[in-house]
Amino acid sequence: MPRIHFHQQLAALKDKLLAMAALSQQALEFSLNAYLTLDVGLCNHVREIEAAINAAERDVDQMAYDLLAKEQPMAIDLRFILSVIKINGDLERIGDQSTNIAQRAQSMSGLPQISLPIDIPAMGEKVGVMIRCAIQALLEADARLAEHVLQLDDEVDAMNHAVQDELLNVMQQHSLVSEQALNAIIISRNLERAADHATNIAEDVIFWVRGSDVRHKFSLDEAD
C-alpha cells in the first residue's frame, strides 16, 4: 500500500511543520515580552528557541527532500511539498526577527527607561494573529483565510509607518533618548518583516490550494 504510506509521510511532514510554526510563534511572543519587561532571562530564552527552530528547519527540509526523492509526487502533493519548503524558510526567518527583537530588548535593558508614544504590543498582537491565521489556513486548506492575512499585512505596514514617523519626531525633539527611539524603530521594522513572512506563508497556502501564484499581485507599501 505505497500510497497510504506516502500519505502518512505527508501527514508527518505537516505535523513537523506545525511544530516548527509553534516554535516561531513562541519566539515572537517571548521576544515581545522581553521588550515589555526588559527581562534578560527572556532574551536568552528566545535564543534557545531560535536554536530549536534552526534544527527543526533542517529536519523539515530533509523530510521534504526525501519525499520528493523517493515518492516523486505529482500535482497537488508536489505543490504542497514545495509550499512546505518555502513556509519552512519563512518560519525560520520569523525566528530570526524574534531574536533581533530580543537583542534590542537586551540592549534597552541597560538604558534609562522612558515611555514612547507608540504601541508595539498592539502591533505584535496583530502580527501574531497573522501568523496564526496563516498556519490555520494551511491546516484547513483555506485560501480565503489566507487572503485575510494579506489584508492584515497592510494594517501592520501602516502601523509601522506611523511608528517610524512618531519616533523620528521624538529623536528630533529629544536627542537624549535617540538610542531608545532607534531601538523601538528597529523593533517595529522587525515586526513588519515578521508580518511579511506571515504574508509569504499565506501566499504559499493560496498557491498550494488554488494552484495559482498570487505573489506580487497585491500592492505592498514597502517592498520587503
Place this chain on the structure above:
Amino acid sequence: MPRIHFHQQLAALKDKLLAMAALSQQALEFSLNAYLTLDVGLCNHVREIEAAINAAERDVDQMAYDLLAKEQPMAIDLRFILSVIKINGDLERIGDQSTNIAQRAQSMSGLPQISLPIDIPAMGEKVGVMIRCAIQALLEADARLAEHVLQLDDEVDAMNHAVQDELLNVMQQHSLVSEQALNAIIISRNLERAADHATNIAEDVIFWVRGSDVRHKFSLDEAD
C-alpha cells in the same frame, strides 16, 4: 532521448536564474547610485527593475515546478532544482532591499544634504562582490568560492555595526540631522540584509554541490 531533453531544460533553468541574478545585481547598483546622487529618476528605474525581477521570479518557479512534475529528477538534479527555488527567492529579496534603498534615497532627496561619517559605497561594493561570488559559485559548482561568501558576510556585519554606532552618535549630538542619519541607518541595514541573502545563496550552492546542509553552522553576528 529524454535525458538530453531534460538536461537542456536544466540548462534553460540555470540561464533563467542567471538572468534573474543580473537583474538583482543591477537593482542594487542603481539603488546605491540613487543614494549617492539623490537622482529621483534612478529611484524610479529601480522600481521598474523590481517589477521585472518579480516577473522573472514567477517564471523561474514555474520552470522548476514543471521540471519536478514532469521529469521527477533524482539525487543531484533534484538538489539543484530545490536550490534554484531557494536562490530565486533570495534574489527576489535582494531586489526588495534595493527598492527600499531607492525609497530612502528618494526621501533623502527632499532633505538638506549633509556629509555623514560613514562609507555606504564601500559596504555596497562588498555586498556586490558577495552576490557576484555566490552566483559564480553556482555557475562553476564551486563550494570553496561559496564558503568565501560566508566569510565576507562577517565583514559586512561588522561594517553595519560600525555604521549603526557612528550614526547613533551623530543623532545624539545633532538632532537636526536625525532624519538623514536614520535614513542612512536603514540603508546600512538593507545592505546587511542583501548580504544575508547572498549568504543564503552561497549556502544553497554548498548544499547542492556537497549534498550537505551548512545552514546555522556558522555563527552570525545578527540573527537575520
